[in-house]
Amino acid sequence: xVTKLPPVDILIVGMGWTGGILAKELGPTGLKIAVLERGGxxxxxxxxxxxxxxxxxxxxxxxxxxxxxxKDTYTIRNKPSEPALPMRRLGSFLPGEGLGGAGAHWNGVTxxxxxxxxxxxxxxxxxxxKNFIPAxxxxxxxxxxxxxxxxYYDKFEYTAGVSGKAGNIKGQIQPGGNPFEDPRGRxxxxxxxxxxxxxxxxxxxxxxxxxxPYPRPAANSSRPYTNPDGMLLGQCQYCGFCERFGCEANxxxxxxxxxxxxxxxxxxxxxxxxxxVTKVLMDSTGKKATGVAYVNVLTGEEIxxxxxxxxxxxYGLSNVHLMLLSGIGKPYDPETQTGVIGxxxxxxxxxxxxxxFEGVSxxxxxxxxxxxxxxxxxxxxxxxxxxxxxxxxxxYISVGGSNGRPITYRPVPPGTPPxxxxxxxxxxxxxxxxxxxxxxxxxxxxxxxxxxLDPTYKNRFGQPLMRMTFDFKDNEQKMNRHSAEVIGQIGRxxxxxxxxxxNPRLTWNVVPYQSTHNxxxxxxxxxxxxxxxxxxxxxxxxxxxxxxxxSAFPHNSGYNPTGPVGALAYWAADAIRERYLxxxxxxx
Amino acid sequence: xSETKIGRREFLTSVxxxxxxxxxxxxxxxxxxxxxxxxxxxxxxPAAEAAGYEYLKPVEQxxxxxxxxxxxxxxxxxxxxxxxxxxxxxxxxxxxAWGKGARLYKDGPWQRGTPNQGYQLPLTPAELYxxxxxxxxxxxxxxxxxxxxxxxxxQKEAFLKDLAAxxxxxxxxxxxxxxxxxxxxxxxxxxxxxxxxxxxKDKAGWKMIGFPGVLANNAENVKKYSDGKKFPANPIxxxxxx
Numbered sequence: 001x002v003t004k005l006p007p008v009d010i011l012i013v014g015m016g017w018t019g020g021i022l023a024k025e026l027g028p029t030g031l032k033i034a035v036l037e038r039g040g041x042x043x044x045x046x047x048x049x050x051x052x053x054x055x056x057x058x059x060x061x062x063x064x065x066x067x068x069x070x071k072d073t074y075t076i077r078n079k080p081s082e083p084a085l086p087m088r089r090l091g092s093f094l095p096g097e098g099l100g101g102a103g104a105h106w107n108g109v110t111x112x113x114x115x116x117x118x119x120x121x122x123x124x125x126x127x128x129x130k131n132f133i134p135a136x137x138x139x140x141x142x143x144x145x146x147x148x149x150x151x152y153y154d155k156f157e158y159t160a161g162v163s164g165k166a167g168n169i170k171g172q173i174q175p176g177g178n179p180f181e182d183p184r185g186r187x188x189x190x191x192x193x194x195x196x197x198x199x200x201x202x203x204x205x206x207x208x209x210x211x212x213p214y215p216r217p218a219a220n221s222s223r224p225y226t227n228p229d230g231m232l233l234g235q236c237q238y239c240g241f242c243e244r245f246g247c248e249a250n251x252x253x254x255x256x257x258x259x260x261x262x263x264x265x266x267x268x269x270x271x272x273x274x275x276x277v278t279k280v281l282m283d284s285t286g287k288k289a290t291g292v293a294y295v296n297v298l299t300g301e302e303i304x305x306x307x308x309x310x311x312x313x314x315y316g317l318s319n320v321h322l323m324l325l326s327g328i329g330k331p332y333d334p335e336t337q338t339g340v341i342g343x344x345x346x347x348x349x350x351x352x353x354x355x356x357f358e359g360v361s362x363x364x365x366x367x368x369x370x371x372x373x374x375x376x377x378x379x380x381x382x383x384x385x386x387x388x389x390x391x392x393x394x395x396y397i398s399v400g401g402s403n404g405r406p407i408t409y410r411p412v413p414p415g416t417p418p419x420x421x422x423x424x425x426x427x428x429x430x431x432x433x434x435x436x437x438x439x440x441x442x443x444x445x446x447x448x449x450x451x452x453l454d455p456t457y458k459n460r461f462g463q464p465l466m467r468m469t470f471d472f473k474d475n476e477q478k479m480n481r482h483s484a485e486v487i488g489q490i491g492r493x494x495x496x497x498x499x500x501x502x503n504p505r506l507t508w509n510v511v512p513y514q515s516t517h518n519x520x521x522x523x524x525x526x527x528x529x530x531x532x533x534x535x536x537x538x539x540x541x542x543x544x545x546x547x548x549x550x551s552a553f554p555h556n557s558g559y560n561p562t563g564p565v566g567a568l569a570y571w572a573a574d575a576i577r578e579r580y581l582x583x584x585x586x587x588x
Numbered sequence: 589x590s591e592t593k594i595g596r597r598e599f600l601t602s603v604x605x606x607x608x609x610x611x612x613x614x615x616x617x618x619x620x621x622x623x624x625x626x627x628x629x630x631x632x633x634p635a636a637e638a639a640g641y642e643y644l645k646p647v648e649q650x651x652x653x654x655x656x657x658x659x660x661x662x663x664x665x666x667x668x669x670x671x672x673x674x675x676x677x678x679x680x681x682x683x684x685a686w687g688k689g690a691r692l693y694k695d696g697p698w699q700r701g702t703p704n705q706g707y708q709l710p711l712t713p714a715e716l717y718x719x720x721x722x723x724x725x726x727x728x729x730x731x732x733x734x735x736x737x738x739x740x741x742x743q744k745e746a747f748l749k750d751l752a753a754x755x756x757x758x759x760x761x762x763x764x765x766x767x768x769x770x771x772x773x774x775x776x777x778x779x780x781x782x783x784x785x786x787x788x789k790d791k792a793g794w795k796m797i798g799f800p801g802v803l804a805n806n807a808e809n810v811k812k813y814s815d816g817k818k819f820p821a822n823p824i825x826x827x828x829x830x
Contacts, residue, residue, distance in 0.1 A: 054802035361818035
């Protein structure tokens with residue numbers, strides 16, 4: 001027995017960063033908006049207060065704020081010839097669940113991806129020639145330019161209270177910032193976070209080697225801050241419980257303290273928690289969405305919610321999963337290289353190395369989330385010559401250190417036994433005296449890195465799980481080996497007592513945490529034959545469906561994705577409000 | 589901590605039954621109850637500190653106690669694994685939601701998979717411990733002539749090294765490495781998780797490394813300790829703030 005509800009004008013799936021931005025920006029239209037969130041509600045007072053939130057076991061090890069894989073998960077494999085098996089526990093990446101989504105438990109690193117990434121095929125062909133791009137690497141332009149998106153980056157940075165130092169204001173290079181960034185209209189809303197001892201040692205060595213260190217931009221507010229919507233952020237307390245935790249100081253730019261409460265001021269915005277959307281409903285032509293089907297997970301009741309406009313704003317992977325389950329767009333086939341849904345799935349690579357300094361204390365538990373010092377000489381720097389290294393992409397390199405929590409952070413020098421008194425002595429000696437240099441590497445799409453529906457395994461609603469087929473290919477292995485060389489060079493220049501072996505990521509393993517930066521699968525572009533969405537994140541196939549999130553990215557940067565995820569949500573909201581709603585149609 | 593509170597370990601030591609715990613736990617119950625009463629008279633301890641085991645059976649208790657004492661030996665840095673409450677931590681974890689398979693995708697079919705595909709057994713953590721302890725003791729009996737907890741330190745070390753290296757398949761084809769991965773995490777959790785979960789007793793794990801626990805406010809400390817100087821940690825736990 002399915003309950004059919006009276007129609008709404010706009011239906012938004014998911015109430016995290018993008019759902020919150022869309023609801024806030026579309027609220028003033030006065031249209032009837034329903035937002036369906038599959039998890040529960042969240043507030044700083046009730047969910048993130050001290051001492052409750054300072055519980056490494058509950059939040060970091062047991063994933064209290066994250067997706068519950070006993071209900072829905074993914075099947076995973078490295079290549080099409082392997083049987084895909086379920087990801088039975090969370091590990092390599094950590095999607096959120098509940099109000100605010102992963103925006104509640106992220107670290108806050110917030111970048112502007114540069115223009116040359118949005119025009120990646122054009123730029124690489126122009127500089128290195130067509131043959132430089134391997135045949136099995138479907139990189140493609142996004143359909144937008146950096147200049148178009150700049151005002152929306154600004155909007156998101158000011159919404160989230162990002163702390164940083166501009167490197168290029170309207171073409172003027174700013175000392176102390178990232179000289180390789182695209183021109184920006186103005187500086188960050190907040191000054192950079194404090195630099196710790198590890199950052200200072202890294203910056204000194206990097207400068208001596210001729211690189212260009214700058215403070216990594218982070219949505220951890222370095223001072224009390226009021227954002228343009230009038231929402232208050234507190235000052236970061238450097239508590240060391242950021243990523244995987246909610247912020248008790250309201251200092252981490254998070255949806256539940258910024259965009260969501262603003263959206264909920266509009267009486268026409270109706271938030272419904274514990275509502276799990278199982279399908280986008282289509283009319284008989286297959287070209288028009290008529291609403292969604294969902295389950296009230298508190299009662300099991302099945303409900304149909306008709307709507308004129310549907311916006312998918314869940315975690316990127318969930319957006320792709322919903323499109324596949326709903327039969328929207330043609331699923332991608334890697335053999336024929338036709339179809340678009342599930343195409344260009346990418347992840348993030350990199351390398352890391354541990355350094356040990358006898359007698360020096362870095363106090364790793366005094367830490368912000370996204371802070372750190374970075375260099376972009378091998379990443380956003382377009383002048384860095386990739387042809388010498390034979391890969392497309394690059395890596396940004398940082399010393400961060402957001403975490404001294406000892407269940408997971410227990411650095412010991414290579415060769416230390418894993419238990420016993422020798423392990424205890426090494427842990428006691430080196431816990432405070434270690435730091436890590438990390439490189440975060442881009443991942444180019446490959447025809448065999450894909451998302452589709454699993455033929456065997458089902459979720460709690462009896463629907464097929466989504467199947468992820470992914471591994472780092474030759475391009476990424478070369479890139480990660482190169483970044484390992486660079487971090488080794490910087491590490492040696494920092495003159496540690498002991499240095500570990502720089503470790504490049506060469507294959508994808510689902511167990512250790514690496515990055516919640518899953519991209520692609522419902523990508524934006526200029527051609528309906530090779531992309532799922534147009535430049536406004538509108539489905540080419542279904543004009544009254546827009547799809548937010550990093551699932552729209554045709555490739556993955558070395559940069560964290562939340563900056564462009566937020567900016568593109570603001571950009572799409574503008575297009576919907578100013579153009580689509582006045583005359584519903586294909587905008588391109 | 590009340591001086592009258594007597595831990596299970598001291599108990600067993602005082603009556604000379606360490607190493608034969610399997611036969612003796614029930615016989616000790618009246619004494620344990622008396623100790624518990626004495627302890628409650630002084631202060632009501634958090635539930636996790638209560639004596640006794642909730643999930644582990646006697647043979648399993650002996651195995652886990654021997655394991656945590658081997659991996660975390662008593663030395664100048666901390667007491668032994670059992671003194672730190674790590675065996676209690678593991679018992680409570682297995683008895684609770686995590687042990688029963690919360691946040692674990694449990695549907696079949698099952699295949700071994702590649703190492704990159706992670707845990708693929710049809711067992712909850714509690715079921716895994718039950719089967720793998722039985723299998724480990726069988727392996728130790730075959731190899732060393734006795735259960736794991738009765739083995740000498742060299743034999744324990746050899747067994748754990750082979751288990752960690754994936755060289756041991758336990759009875760019924762259970763991969764020993766899958767057990768090791770879970771138990772190693774659990775030992776570290778018992779050593780370093782907040783003491784409300786029964787391990788890290790008296791914050792000994794945190795004191796060993798200088799981790800300050802749930803300390804809230806570092807906006808000034810971050811500037812004061814940004815030059816390589818050590819922050820003087822006096823760890824604070826959730827219970828301290830509750």
